[in-house]
Amino acid sequence: MREIDWTALRDDLTARKTAAIDDLPALVERFTEEAEAVGAKVYRAADAAEANRIVAAICRAKKAKLVVKSKSMATEEIGLTEHLEKQGVRAIETDLGEWIIQLAHERPSHLIAPAIHKTREEVAQLFAKVVGHPVPDDTASLVAVARAELRQYFLNADIGITGGNALIAETGTLLLVTNEGNADLATSVPPVHIAVVGIEKIVPTLDDAMAIVKLLARSGTGQKITTYTQLITGPSRSADIELKTQIGVHGPKELHFVLLDNGRSAMREDPAFRDALRCIRCGACSNVCPSYQVVGGHVFGHVYTGAIGLVVSPWHHGTDSVAYEQGMCLGCNACDTVCPVSIPLASLITEVRAKAVERIGLSLPKRLLLKQWSAPDAIDRVAGWLAMLQGPFRHDGLVRVPFGAIAKEKSLPAISERPLHFRAREVTQTNPSSPATRVALFPSCLVDRLIPEAGYAAARVLQALGAEVHVVEGRRCCGLPQLNSGERATAVAMAKDAITALERVRADRIVIPSSSCAITITQDYARLLAGDDEWRERALGLAERITPFTRFAAELARERAIRGRPLG
Ligand code: SF4
Structure with missing residues (x-):
């Protein structure tokens, strides 16, 4: 990441994807026109059942018995492999990780590393069953088995099925990125190619698609770019003989796009969840999630795993799909910090939780x-x-x-018998005589009762940096425990109480020595009160006055060139 300005690229991609989602109905039309103009066929599927029916109908029309699949979460979402198998069509996953879990009869445990939960010894046992003899469990031998076995499927397949990392509306182009090259084989050897792609993957221009390429691999695997980046515009063609265009020279004669909705339009109508349609499926939110790291994707999520899985699953698979799994989110916000399209994942998970609590209740x-x-x-x-x-x-x-x-x-x-607010006067008495700024320290219930020494130390550090500090005494808790537990009504009431109390505080800044509490007030309040313009404005106004302790202390020291003084 050192060679790029990640924040600038993230802001750029966030803006591009936001604009694309805003313009989605028009982009669907434009993509359809352009793709059909270059010889592709485009179908729209309202839900999983319709998408499966469309793909099965193409297979029937082509008398297909064997299809090869490149890794695709959209086809996992609709259960395409199982559907085709029921129709008598054999579907072989060709991404190495996907093939491993297909052999194990499992589902992916990670968006981009589906078999990350398997050891090489387990993979060797699975492969031994395929080849009928023991297989050494070193990775080179395992990859050699996969290459030899899968090659025959590529050569004999009637149809290749892929997903898509983006669809480019201006040219009707499919963008595919892989590391293994299996998508290249699946989209060039069989005579027919079907791409099943969520409608949210449509972007206006090639430039937009390249903005995705710049951050997808960097966010997902830490690569600058994946090994293979394919742009497919229409079926294979050549005009080398007398300039007469012929279709299907080396690659497929037919290219079919199935544009999948399956809850995406409904998400787009929801002012909060609309943001989640920006997802480029990089998997970074799983990589940094402490809960995911402990329990893995088979427990944390549904078909889509990790933080984004908790957010989108209710829209694709019903409210109950993650009703209990959402409880595994700790609200640490790590996912928010790495998402390359700035999806407020932690906030959206609390929304999912509130809905789950409405249905299943709390103890x-x-x-x-x-x-x-x-x-x-x-x-x-x-x-x-x-x-x-x-x-x-x-x-x-x-x-x-x-x-x-x-x-x-x-x-x-331990709960302290001497909370920080008991020491409010003590703090006031040690204020500097000619302060540079006036600060209100909102201790939060956590610091006030569990680690009051940390709050007191924060006050003393600010004083050493020249600030006059007063501990806010009228409020204890911002409502984060209620918000994180799905008790929305109580959280809303507490947010309003806290806004009213903190608005009255006379100070240049309100500093909070608990970052989760600061994030709740500065980010979650406005979202929580989004349905009420007046309260939302007040929440935003308050947010401007609030600063997490560490950032403020660093700012203060830098701005005033204060190097601090020993605490008395
Ligand atoms: S939500 Fe963000 S971090 Fe998670 S997979 Fe999607 S783009 Fe990547």
Whole structure:
């Protein structure tokens, strides 16, 4: 990434994809016209069943018995392989990872590395069954088996089926990127090529498609570019003999596009989830997800795995598809930071969670605790009880619960009997006599009750940087626990209370020593209150005054050329 300006490329691609989604109906028309003008056939499938029917009908018309498939999440989404098998058409996956999981009768565990959960020993056992004798488990031998076995399928296939990384409307072109070269074989050896592609993959121009190429491999695998980048415009053709165009010289005579909707138009109508249509399926959000790293894609997600899987699955596979899986998101926001098209994944997952909670509810103890943890007095009361109850289990500032799976490996920070807001006057008394700026420190319930020393230290650092600091006493919690638990109504009420309280604070900046709390107020409030213009404006106004502690301290030190002074 060092040789590129990732942020600039990300902003550029985000803007291009946003514009494409805005203009999607017109782009579908334009792509259809241009693709048909160069000899392709274009079909539109409203849902998975229709897409499967279209592909099966083409197979029937061509009397196809064997098809080779290049890796395609869209065909996974519609269950195409299973559908074709039921119609008596043998479908062979030719991407190495996809072939491995096809042999294992599993589904992909990662968007771009479908067999990442398999060891080479397991792959060797699968391949041994294919060739009928033991196979060495070194990767070179395994790849040699795949090459030899899959080659015969390429040569004998009646049809090649692919997905698409982008569709270019101005030329009716399909963009495919792979590392193995199997898509090149699947799209050039068989006499017919079918591409099943989600409509959100359509972009206006070749330039837009190249903006995707610049970030797709970089985000997914860390490569500058994948090994193969194909642009396919119409079926194979030549005019080498007397300038008479002939179709199907070396490659397919027929090219069919199945443009798949399957919930995408409905997503486009939703002001929040519309952003998710920008996804270029790079898999980066899985790579950085701590939950995904522990449990893998078969648990974390549905057909689409990882953070984006939690977001799009309800639209393609129904609300219940990730009703429980959404609970694995920790709300750490790591996915947001790496997404090359700036999809607010963490926020969208909380939306999915709110819908899931509406359907399946929360346990009674959790509901009661969240309700109590919504007003300052009640929080103080509950925290006081917990501080008393933790006594027997407390040791060195930590609490180790004596039961349950968590007890084996985790200690929880003890609830402090002396929260930060108890020390508000103490902080005020140590303010510098001629301050450079006035800061309100909103401690958040986490810092206030679990790590008040960190909040106090943050106040002292800001004072050392020349700021007058006052601890905000009227509010305890921003509502993140409720938001993250799907208790939307309580979260909305808490957001409004917090906005009202923090608007009254007289300070140049409001600093929050908890980044998740800062993100909730600066990003989630406006989205949470999107249906109410006045509150949304107030949320945005407040967001401008809020700064996470670390960033503000660094800014302050830089702007004022302050190197700090020893704390007294
Ligand atoms: S949501 Fe973003 S990071 Fe995740 S797969 Fe899509 S483009 Fe990549």
